[in-house]
Amino acid sequence: MSGWVEETLHEDLHVKLKIDRVLFDSQTEHQHLVIFENETFGRAMALDGVMQTTEKDEFIYHEMLTHLPIYAHGSVRKVLIIGGGDGGMLEEALKHPSIEKVTMVEIDRSVVDLCTTYLPSISNGAFDDPRADLVIADGRDFVANCEDRYDLVIIDSTDPIGPGAVLFTESFYRDCRCCLTEGGILVTQNGVPFVQAEELTSSVSFFRALFKDATCYLATIPTYVGGPMAFGWATDNAELRMTALAELRARFDAEPVESRYYTPEVHQGAFALPPYVSELIR
Ligand code: SAM
DSSP: OOSEEEEEEETTEEEEEEOSEEEEEEEOSSSEEEEEEETTTEEEEEETTEEEEETTTHHHHHHHHHHHHHHHHSOOOEEEEEEOTTSHHHHHHHTOTTOOEEEEEESOHHHHHHHHHHOHHHHTTGGGSTTEEEEESOHHHHHHTOOOOEEEEEEEOOOSSGGGGGGGSHHHHHHHHHTEEEEEEEEEEOOOTTTOHHHHHHHHHHHHHHOSEEEEEEEOOTTSOSSOEEEEEEESOTTGGGOOHHHHHHHHHHSOOOOSSOOHHHHHHHTOOOHHHHGGGO
């Protein structure tokens, strides 16, 4: 491998990260996995040539897909994560003592094993938590056959290519809805709207057909270039996204978590969409 990892996700926009050291570079059963070191981002993982996570900025992504819906809901007990092999989502969800169980369904065991070995700070021991339940399976099959119900379903997937493509379909979202308790929330990683507009438009239009409330919220994550990333939001309880700041603050103070990005104020602001994004989900 040369001295750079070149991300080829977008046809006309390639991003390169300098490799200081390669820690792992091989084909798993499902995808090509590279873990390397870069001075700015720390240790980083790419799958099939697409950046997935880095030690230095993973907290933004993982905090915004866990703490935000957990505090908005107010009484999450059971969480389902689809994807999430690096364990960062599991770690953040399990920071909440009131959460009784987190089931994580990851298609590729090698991602879990290699991230635990080379990127241990991301999961930070979360796989050993007795409340964690790791299932190695395709997330699409899991939700299609799932009889359990969850207060929160988090889709922590790769982009809609390769094994992740099925996690952006209407039938998958319909099955996710069936896995939710009444008033439960579905949140999704939905790409960077400036460069992946169609992905956001299509997911939110599917949500609108299935749920009473559907939108997206935003956070800027340096690894995912092109502006803020969009997270899909879908629930039948339209009040949850309006949860007042005072209530969010009360919930946060009652059950605080250590965070470096999430605050109740950031939470509220994340739903403020600039017109170039709101136009995509009209
Ligand atoms: N944060 C990253 C991003 O936004 O690009 C994504 C994180 S990475 C942990 C996504 C994970 O989804 C990978 O470990 C991949 O193996 C997993 N995955 C992809 N397709 C899947 C499927 N159909 N079922 C379950 N997991 C899947």
